Amino acid sequence: MAERADSGLTRRQLGGFTAALGGALILAPLAGAPSATAATATADKSGHPVLRHGSAQQAGLLPEHLHHLVTDAEAFLGPSPKHPWYAGAVLLAGRGGTVALHQPIGKAVRYSAYDEKTDTGVELPADQQIPMAQDTVFDLASVSKLFTSILAVQQLERGRLELEAAVASYLPEFGGAGKQDITIRQLLTHTSGFRAWIPLYDAPTREGKLQLI
Numbered sequence: 754m755a756e757r758a759d760s761g762l763t764r765r766q767l768g769g770f771t772a773a774l775g776g777a778l779i780l781a782p783l784a785g786a787p788s789a790t791a792a793t794a795t796a797d798k799s800g801h802p803v804l805r806h807g808s809a810q811q812a813g814l815l816p817e818h819l820h821h822l823v824t825d826a827e828a829f830l831g832p833s834p835k836h837p838w839y840a841g842a843v844l845l846a847g848r849g850g851t852v853a854l855h856q857p858i859g860k861a862v863r864y865s866a867y868d869e870k871t872d873t874g875v876e877l878p879a880d881q882q883i884p885m886a887q888d889t890v891f892d893l894a895s896v897s898k899l900f901t902s903i904l905a906v907q908q909l910e911r912g913r914l915e916l917e918a919a920v921a922s923y924l925p926e927f928g929g930a931g932k933q934d935i936t937i938r939q940l941l942t943h944t945s946g947f948r949a950w951i952p953l954y955d956a957p958t959r960e961g962k963l964q965l966i
Contacts, residue, residue, distance in 0.1 A: 808851075811851050812851035812853035841889075844858065864877060918937055920936065
């Protein structure tokens with residue numbers, strides 16, 4: 754399927770940047786400033802590290818590289834014959850304990866539907882579109898697997914988690930709706946029998962979402 758160069762959003766374009774739409778997670782190497790030392794993360798009263806906003810110099814990064822990160826990401830906000838595009842993203846970059854860049858670009862809400870006949874996204878009127886914000890909440894979906902699996906293996910190595918143990922033995926609330934026998938191994942290997950899609954957005958509260966799960 755050819756990519757479109759007009760204002761429409763094709764199925765390929767909608768799918769090609771799922772990660773950008775869902776998590777707005779951008780990982781890229783940034784050059785450090787030659788004479789600067791990155792600030793280490795400070796800790797709160799409980800000893801947990803706390804990140805602080807600061808300048809590129811405070812983070813030990815080169816300002817021009819942060820600028821390029823923004824301009825490169827913004828280049829994908831519009832149609833292009835070579836690149837797919839997305840509605841928006843939140844850029845976050847830092848080093849050590851200092852966040853040197855935290856900038857939203859584009860829209861958090863731009864489309865109302867997907868048109869099967871024209872294979873494009875249906876754009877909302879301009880006055881109904883919502884700009885991206887620093888605190889926009891994203892549905893990370895499968896992006897979270899990259900991190901939860903690593904954390905699970907760490908806990909297995911430390912003897913705090915057992916592969917064959919029931920999830921409900923750690924999280925009793927999980928055992929509802931016939932899920933009491935599902936094991937940690939089954940979750941990690943995607944063999945638990947869960948539905949592939951649950952419309953969590955239909956439940957406005959955390960309690961309601963847990964009921965759906």
